[in-house]
Amino acid sequence: MKLIRRPDTLRAVTRRFRRQKLQIGFVPTMGALHEGHLALVRRARRDNDRVIVSIFVNPLQFGPGEDLKKYPRQLAQDARHLRREKTDILFSPPADAMYDRDFATVVDPGGSEAGRSLTSVLCGRFRPGHFRGVCTVVLKLLELTQPDRVYFGAKDYQQGIVVNRMIRDLNLPVRFVLCPTVREKDGLAMSSRNAYLSASDRKQASGLSRTLFELRDAVRENGRMMPAGILRRGLKMLAARVGRVQYLELLDPETLTPLRRRQPRMLLAAACFVGKTRLIDNVIIRG
Ligand code: AMP
Secondary structure (H helix, E strand, O other): OEEEOOHHHHHHHHHHHHHOOOOEEEEEEOOOOOHHHHHHHHHHHHHOOEEEEEEOOOHHHOOOOOOOOOOOOOHHHHHHHHHHOOOOEEEOOOHHHHOOOOOOOOOOOOOOHHHHHHHOOHHHHHOOOHHHHHHHHHHHHHHHHOOOEEEEEHHHHHHHHHHHHHHHHOOOOOEEEEEOOOEOOOOOEOOHHHHHOOHHHHHHHHHHHHHHHHHHHHHHHOOOOOHHHHHHHHHHHHHHHOOEEEEEEEEOOOOOOEOOOOOOEEEEEEEEEEOOEEEEEEEEEEO
């Protein structure tokens, strides 16, 4: 595996891959890798001739007061994991190599009516500018890696929808692949931020996925439960088990429109604080 730090070096390598007609799979991450990330890498390994993984804690997607400074950074350990998964290139640029001091241009997924409806719900409501930061860095990384396929996890469901829309809207020549959420034994969705949890936080945190799964089962069993009732019940369960609830929403999985009536596929998504740690999770309900 080759570690590349400079965007120009990466470009030269990917240009060579493309000349050789090699299929490139790309997995963008912020590092502190866990089995959720590695599942994306394995899928990319299966589908492509070359696998590029990026590790970049993107300052543009963190708001003031968020955890940019304390976000876990462990490049040597991450590199060992990636080598084991037969990654070809690890791209980990310093922030100033991605953003010049006079960097001016951003991709704003909320810049239109349709975009606002995707970004004004769920995390977008509480993290203004977050998806602008995500789209901007993802577009830059796609430009540099020139992949045939790019891999995202369903754990960050809204991110997947927003990026997929950007790919379509901007005619980017890349196939978007969404991979299932990888969980701990007790159901907690794996996340680099789980490292912030103390032992007692960790117990509470498992209440998030447990609640989403229980609600999903209840909705399946009781065909008369309506969205408002589902959310009322869920909010009570989350408040009792997990802690401060930032949101619990039931939406159309494609358009992210909040639902007033039941439909065959529904996205149930939540964000909660366990202590100071913000956790998100979601399930699809086939009702
Ligand atoms: P991050 O490093 O948190 O930016 O995540 C990088 C990629 O890994 C994103 O596409 C995430 O959705 C995905 N990812 C993170 N956690 C998981 C998980 N538990 N299961 C599947 N994919 C995940």
